[in-house]
Amino acid sequence: xxxxxxxxxxxxxxxxxxxxxxxxxxxxxxxxxxxxxxxxxxxxxxxxxxxxxxxxxxxxxxxxxxxxxxxxxxxxxxxxxxxxxxxxxxxxxxxxxxxxxxxxxxxxxxxxxxxxxxxxxxxxxxxxxxxxxxxxxxxxxxxxxxxxxxxxxxxxxxxxxxxxxxxxxxxxxxxxxxxxxxxxxxxxxxxxxxxxxxxxxxxxxxx
Numbered sequence: 001x002x003x004x005x006x007x008x009x010x011x012x013x014x015x016x017x018x019x020x021x022x023x024x025x026x027x028x029x030x031x032x033x034x035x036x037x038x039x040x041x042x043x044x045x046x047x048x049x050x051x052x053x054x055x056x057x058x059x060x061x062x063x064x065x066x067x068x069x070x071x072x073x074x075x076x077x078x079x080x081x082x083x084x085x086x087x088x089x090x091x092x093x094x095x096x097x098x099x100x101x102x103x104x105x106x107x108x109x110x111x112x113x114x115x116x117x118x119x120x121x122x123x124x125x126x127x128x129x130x131x132x133x134x135x136x137x138x139x140x141x142x143x144x145x146x147x148x149x150x151x152x153x154x155x156x157x158x159x160x161x162x163x164x165x166x167x168x169x170x171x172x173x174x175x176x177x178x179x180x181x182x183x184x185x186x187x188x189x190x191x192x193x194x195x196x197x198x199x200x201x202x203x204x205x206x207x
Contacts, residue, residue, distance in 0.1 A: 002193075003149060003189055003190070003193055004185075004189045006152060006153045006156060006186075007156075009153065009182055009189065010153075010156065010178075010182050012185050013068070013178060013181040013182040013184075013185050014178070016068050016070065016181055017067075017177065017178065020067060021174070021177075023073065024064075024073075024177045024181075025173045025174070025177065026075065027060075027073075027077075028173060028176060028177055029173070030075065030078065031056065031060055031078050035056075052082075053092050054081065054085075054088035054089040054090070054091055054092030055079075055081035055082045055085050055089065056078070056079075056081060057081065057088070057092065057121055058088040058091075058121050059077060059078045059079050059081035060081075060180075061081075061121040061122060061125060061180075062078075062080050062081065062125055063077040063078050063080075064177070064180045064184050065122060065125055065184045065187070067181060068181045068184035068185055068188070069184075084124075084128075087124060087131070087132055088121075088124070090131075090132040091120060091121065091124060091132040091135065091136070094132050094133060094136060095117045095120060098113055098117065098136070099113045099114055099117065112147065115143060115147040115151060116143050117136055117139050117140065118139065118143065118150060118183075119139040119142055119143060119187050119190065120132075120135050120136050120139040121135075122184065122187040122191075123138050123139055123142075126191075141194070142190050142194045146190050149186075150186060153182065153186055157178075157179050157182075160175045160178070160179070163175065
């Protein structure tokens with residue numbers, strides 16, 4: 001049940017992205033252009049953004065997860081979340097509400113909620129029949145004992161985010177995919193560890 005070091009997850013992400021930067025940057029640009037065009041629509045743009053946030057997040061996560069696992073990827077994958085619109089929308093709605101409510105208590109509970117629910121969309125992709133609430137619950141279980149590791153992993157990109165500011169946002173074309181693929185590596189690693197722990201410590205049989 002040993003987890004992979006964060007630096008090694010980042011190295012694995014770079015290896016997965018090698019030779020594929022053009023495609024992933026292109027997908028990232030299309031993803032953001034669509035959001036930008038929708039955002040400039042008066043009034044209705046806000047409603048549309050709320051409706052498509054879940055499906056687009058699921059689609060982008062699908063693209064990144066497949067790329068991370070060395071599977072073939074196409075631009076169309078970023079729209080694949082719309083094939084599972086209801087589940088993606090409900091997931092976005094519930095996670096937003098939960099995080100908002102926890103944040104009302106204090107900033108720290110809000111941050112913990114973000115960490116707890118961070119694997120939800122990956123879980124949805126690996127479990128097509130699972131409901132939104134169950135995926136959120138499983139994410140929380142998987143992240144138990146791994147939240148600090150995930151926080152430290154995200155903190156490792158602080159310098160890269162500063163680079164985005166220095167380059168007036170240009171570097172984000174490389175940095176954002178790099179971050180996302182690294183998180184996908186973290187998910188697969190945490191999923192492995194969680195599966196090993198549940199196999200070694202199965203739930204007691206009902207009497």
